[in-house]
Amino acid sequence: MKRIFSVSVENRFGVLSKVSSLFARRGYNIESLTVGETHDPTISNMTIVSSGSPHDLEQIEKQLNKKLDVIKVRTFKEEEAVARELILIKIKYQASNRSEIIEICQITKAEIVDTTESNMILHLCDTPDRVEKFIDMMKKFNIVELSRTGVLAMKKCK
Amino acid sequence: MNGASLVIKSLEQENVSVIFGYPGVSICPFFDKLTESNIHGVLVRHEVNAAHEANGYFRSSGKVGVCVSSSGPGATNLITGIATAFADSIPLVAITGQVKSEHIGSDLFQEADIVGACESFVKYSYLVKDAADIPRVIKEAFHIASTGRKGPVLIDIPVDVLLEEGYEFEYPDNVNLRTYKPTLKGHSVQIKKIINELGKAKSPIIMIGGGVKLSGAGYEILEFSKKYNIPFVSTLMGLGIGKDDNPLYIGMVGNNGSKFANKAINEADCLIVAGARVADRAVKQPDLITKNKTLIHIDIDPAEIGKNAGPNIPVVGDLKEVFTVLNEFDESFDFTDWCKRLNSYKLTKSNMAEKTNLYVDPKEFVASLTSRLKDESAIVTDVGQNQIYACSNFVSEGADFITSGGFGCMGFSLPAAIGAKIGNPNKRIISLNGDGAMQMSMCELSTLKQEGVNVKIVIFNNKALGMIKEYQHVKYNNNYTFNELNGLPKFEMIAKAYDIEYKECKSYKETEKCIDWLLDGDDTRILELNVDRDAFTTAG
Numbered sequence: 284m285k286r287i288f289s290v291s292v293e294n295r296f297g298v299l300s301k302v303s304s305l306f307a308r309r310g311y312n313i314e315s316l317t318v319g320e321t322h323d324p325t326i327s328n329m330t331i332v333s334s335g336s337p338h339d340l341e342q343i344e345k346q347l348n349k350k351l352d353v354i355k356v357r358t359f360k361e362e363e364a365v366a367r368e369l370i371l372i373k374i375k376y377q378a379s380n381r382s383e384i385i386e387i388c389q390i391t392k393a394e395i396v397d398t399t400e401s402n403m404i405l406h407l408c409d410t411p412d413r414v415e416k417f418i419d420m421m422k423k424f425n426i427v428e429l430s431r432t433g434v435l436a437m438k439k440c441k
Numbered sequence: 442m443n444g445a446s447l448v449i450k451s452l453e454q455e456n457v458s459v460i461f462g463y464p465g466v467s468i469c470p471f472f473d474k475l476t477e478s479n480i481h482g483v484l485v486r487h488e489v490n491a492a493h494e495a496n497g498y499f500r501s502s503g504k505v506g507v508c509v510s511s512s513g514p515g516a517t518n519l520i521t522g523i524a525t526a527f528a529d530s531i532p533l534v535a536i537t538g539q540v541k542s543e544h545i546g547s548d549l550f551q552e553a554d555i556v557g558a559c560e561s562f563v564k565y566s567y568l569v570k571d572a573a574d575i576p577r578v579i580k581e582a583f584h585i586a587s588t589g590r591k592g593p594v595l596i597d598i599p600v601d602v603l604l605e606e607g608y609e610f611e612y613p614d615n616v617n618l619r620t621y622k623p624t625l626k627g628h629s630v631q632i633k634k635i636i637n638e639l640g641k642a643k644s645p646i647i648m649i650g651g652g653v654k655l656s657g658a659g660y661e662i663l664e665f666s667k668k669y670n671i672p673f674v675s676t677l678m679g680l681g682i683g684k685d686d687n688p689l690y691i692g693m694v695g696n697n698g699s700k701f702a703n704k705a706i707n708e709a710d711c712l713i714v715a716g717a718r719v720a721d722r723a724v725k726q727p728d729l730i731t732k733n734k735t736l737i738h739i740d741i742d743p744a745e746i747g748k749n750a751g752p753n754i755p756v757v758g759d760l761k762e763v764f765t766v767l768n769e770f771d772e773s774f775d776f777t778d779w780c781k782r783l784n785s786y787k788l789t790k791s792n793m794a795e796k797t798n799l800y801v802d803p804k805e806f807v808a809s810l811t812s813r814l815k816d817e818s819a820i821v822t823d824v825g826q827n828q829i830y831a832c833s834n835f836v837s838e839g840a841d842f843i844t845s846g847g848f849g850c851m852g853f854s855l856p857a858a859i860g861a862k863i864g865n866p867n868k869r870i871i872s873l874n875g876d877g878a879m880q881m882s883m884c885e886l887s888t889l890k891q892e893g894v895n896v897k898i899v900i901f902n903n904k905a906l907g908m909i910k911e912y913q914h915v916k917y918n919n920n921y922t923f924n925e926l927n928g929l930p931k932f933e934m935i936a937k938a939y940d941i942e943y944k945e946c947k948s949y950k951e952t953e954k955c956i957d958w959l960l961d962g963d964d965t966r967i968l969e970l971n972v973d974r975d976a977f978t979t980a981g
Binding site: 297 | 560564621
């Protein structure tokens with residue numbers, strides 16, 4: 284079972300390591316983790332995607348709540364959230380496959396953000412599953428470098 | 442004043458009268474300023490024992506234990522003691538010196554990332570970067586350590602912060618922690634559910650754990666048991682609350698507990714777990730415990746509820762508060778038949794095994810010793826066979842029972858006993874040790890002499906690591922290896938070296954006489970028991 288944890292924490296040094304070591308220490312899986320400051324500079328927000336049995340997921344939430352630097356834990360399923368992920372891919376291309384790449388970009392709404400004669404960097408911001416599909420489509424080309432942010436998520440408005 | 446003075450002044454504000462510590466370059470400013478205070482410093486012989494002594498100090502005095510050590514090896518030596526306290530939810534404030542702020546991260550002489558190393562077994566930790574923060578940090582540390590689910594808090598202070606001059610001392614009146622607000626009051630709907638459930642139950646039982654001692658709820662729970670006529674059992678950590686003359690007290694549960702207490706749990710249709718984590722040592726298969734009964738779990742820590750066994754009625758709150766409310770209901774129940782049945786099991790208690798003249802029977806020794814402790818006293822056990830002998834044969838007549846239950850840390854008994862005695866000088870403290878553990882903690886005999894405290898020390902000498910031997914008997918087809926302690930010192934000579942009274946108990950016939958001798962007088966005494974190498978803790 285997959286679960287998204289949106290965790291507000293004190294914006295202090297060492298807090299990220301405290302939260303991530305909690306996952307390591309209890310053997311919980313982190314599929315992705317993003318951190319950034321919020322509109323309140325004393326608070327950071329972490330979006331953690333984890334998976335496990337319902338019992339594990341409940342324990343993760345309880346253990347997170349026990350951490351003194353954690354202000355609030357919100358947890359939701361993927362379908363309850365608006366989730367986005369950003370990806371950058373650098374690929375090597377030839378004249379023969381350039382138009383195919385451009386075509387894929389048009390369909391997926393990816394952008395070409397940098398090009399040279401042989402390389403280009405593509406950029407896509409979309410839902411995690413579409414990002415996954417996009418990577419699959421790119422695999423047949425020569426991927427030089429790939430970097431993704433991990434999931435950012437927010438519970439849908441009621 | 443400087444940072445070190447701010448630390449001392451803050452400790453004074455927290456009514457600290459004793460600290461346990463060991464010096465080193467990075468923490469020297471602290472000891473320098475300690476001379477200006479009335480706080481008594483106990484110089485231990487190894488840093489781990491500073492934490493164990495602070496642990497024992499809390500358990501006999503109820504006051505947060507404070508231990509202090511230097512950076513690097515001084516700090517890492519504390520780790521085992523901090524982890525021991527964490528596993529039993531014991532409130533400690535551990536203060537470590539650190540290398541100069543500007544050098545942190547450069548792998549300097551005696552530098553260790555102690556905050557990082559302790560992360561998973563402290564309740565909270567601080568690395569202080571500005572001396573101005575010291576009073577706030579110490580105020581918060583004591584608050585965090587001693588409220589909610591108690592536990593150790595670590596404060597790491599670089600030496601330059603301790604030496605920074607030019608501060609006025611001002612102690613904050615309140616703590617302001619937006620992320621920390623433990624739930625103390627149990628939810629009234631949940632509490633009412635307990636009463637309703639008891640109305641339906643035919644054979645309810647209470648299991649009391651270490652949390653009962655930590656919240657000081659012993660009186661309230663005994664009242665609850667008496668008022669509604671509900672029998673109770675204890676875990677290892679709850680020993681000492683139930684007295685043997687209480688017909689509602691059935692005994693200790695668990696793989697080292699009594700058969701009838703375990704039988705009682707199995708036959709109960711409603712189990713109220715109070716301040717226990719339902720872990721493997723108390724309950725063989727925690728996940729199966731709910732099979733034929735309603736499980737009510739009351740704990741201050743929401744993460745503990747449902748961790749090992751899913752409760753039907755969870756109640757988050759401080760046990761003292763929850764049971765005070767539970768005692769206010771007018772309901773009455775009739776569990777007379779159930780209580781009678783349990784008490785009939787108690788009568789079947791098996792007799793001690795056959796005796797031989799050659800050795801002391803450790804089971805009988807513990808039973809005889811503890812049945813005499815009717816005044817204010819505490820048994821402090823170590824880990825190994827002595828712990829099992831102690832808990833399985835403990836006669837609860839008034840003594841408290843102090844042990845490293847969660848972490849199972851060898852070498853705990855002697856330092857914890859010293860701390861317990863310092864925390865409450867009127868209490869009679871008896872330290873039980875195996876010959877293995879004694880060699881781990883022996884250096885503290887020196888601390889004991891320096892402090893002039895009186896601890897009654899028992900050494901169960903079977904010239905082996907008996908618990909390991911027993912384990913190898915059960916699990917490794919009697920392949921006894923790595924457990925013989927053939928280079929043991931003559932404990933008589935050790936006692937002499939430290940100028941401590943000594944006696945050996947050679948056979949079971951001398952047991953009573955030797956206990957008389959041990960408990961007599963106001964001085965520290967060492968009683969060595971000649972225990973059979975092949976003696977096992979299990980029956981028969």
